[in-house]
Amino acid sequence: MKTLAEMAVEVLTTADGREKTALSHRHAATWFAARAAGEEIPIGQAAPPLRPARPEKPALLDPREVPRRRPGSPQGRIAILHAVAHIELNAVDLHWDMVARFTHVPFPIGFYDDWVKSADEESKHFNLICDCLESLGSHYGALPAHAGMWRAAEDTVDDIYGRLAVVPMVLEARGLDVTPNMIEVFRKAQLQNVIDALEVIYAEEVGHVAYGSKWFNFLCGRDGLDPKPKFHELVRHYFHGALKPPFNEEKRAEAGLPPDFYWPLADQL
Numbered sequence: 391m392k393t394l395a396e397m398a399v400e401v402l403t404t405a406d407g408r409e410k411t412a413l414s415h416r417h418a419a420t421w422f423a424a425r426a427a428g429e430e431i432p433i434g435q436a437a438p439p440l441r442p443a444r445p446e447k448p449a450l451l452d453p454r455e456v457p458r459r460r461p462g463s464p465q466g467r468i469a470i471l472h473a474v475a476h477i478e479l480n481a482v483d484l485h486w487d488m489v490a491r492f493t494h495v496p497f498p499i500g501f502y503d504d505w506v507k508s509a510d511e512e513s514k515h516f517n518l519i520c521d522c523l524e525s526l527g528s529h530y531g532a533l534p535a536h537a538g539m540w541r542a543a544e545d546t547v548d549d550i551y552g553r554l555a556v557v558p559m560v561l562e563a564r565g566l567d568v569t570p571n572m573i574e575v576f577r578k579a580q581l582q583n584v585i586d587a588l589e590v591i592y593a594e595e596v597g598h599v600a601y602g603s604k605w606f607n608f609l610c611g612r613d614g615l616d617p618k619p620k621f622h623e624l625v626r627h628y629f630h631g632a633l634k635p636p637f638n639e640e641k642r643a644e645a646g647l648p649p650d651f652y653w654p655l656a657d658q659l
């Protein structure tokens with residue numbers, strides 16, 4: 391029987407997006423079927439790659455070189471969806487990396503349930519957005535994408551505190567801030583299939599942020615640390631730049647992120 395860490399590495403080392411996400415769904419189903427049957431799949435230990443495998447396309451460019459397009463135009467809408475697909479593909483790997491990277495840190499099994507479920511959901515998100523791109527005559531890989539997406543993972547490769555603070559509690563929380571405006575763009579264009587896909591993503595991302603904050607608080611509690619100053623210290627250390635308001639205070643609260651965690655790190659207006 392494969393260990394969960396081995397399954398994670400298999401996903402991380404699969405390059406093609408549709409193949410990666412199909413494997414991700416299969417491994418998540420295996421994990422949850424075993425959990426429901428009361429069987430135990432060992433977590434094990436594996437050697438996740440420093441960077442996940444990526445398809446030949448899209449070309450990865452420095453964010454400053456990625457061309458900007460007007461959001462109101464058909465090409466602009468395709469560019470937005472392409473960027474979202476790229477984020478979702480990275481998110482699949484980020485969650486499997488969370489599973490495989492920190493097996494030396496003792497956690498209750500619920501830690502693995504949460505990240506396997508998140509990875510499974512990100513796999514669905516990637517496919518939903520790819521379907522939207524294809525319905526508009528494009529596809530993932532048709533445009534260049536940001537090269538810097540894996541940086542937060544590399545920076546926090548040996549720091550579980552930093553990983554939880556920066557990935558779910560900063561980057562994924564940012565998704566909650568920007569998604570409502572994105573949905574508006576597609577409402578104006580009357581693209582109901584895209585609206586439906588983005589609504590699924592918006593609802594499920596709250597859970598990923600909540601898992602981050604739950605396990606960050608768990609670790610702080612176990613180690614006798616005050617979570618708020620620890621969070622500030624980690625974000626200042628690992629995250630490059632200030633957090634950008636406006637914040638989605640309601641969804642952040644739902645995900646267990648109180649305002650005094652993020653406001654002190656915000657751009658002062």
Ligand SMILES: [Fe+2]
Pocket residue numbers: 478481511512515591595
């Ligand atoms: Fe997602």
Ligand SMILES: [Fe+2]
Pocket residue numbers: 481508512562595598
């Ligand atoms: Fe997510």
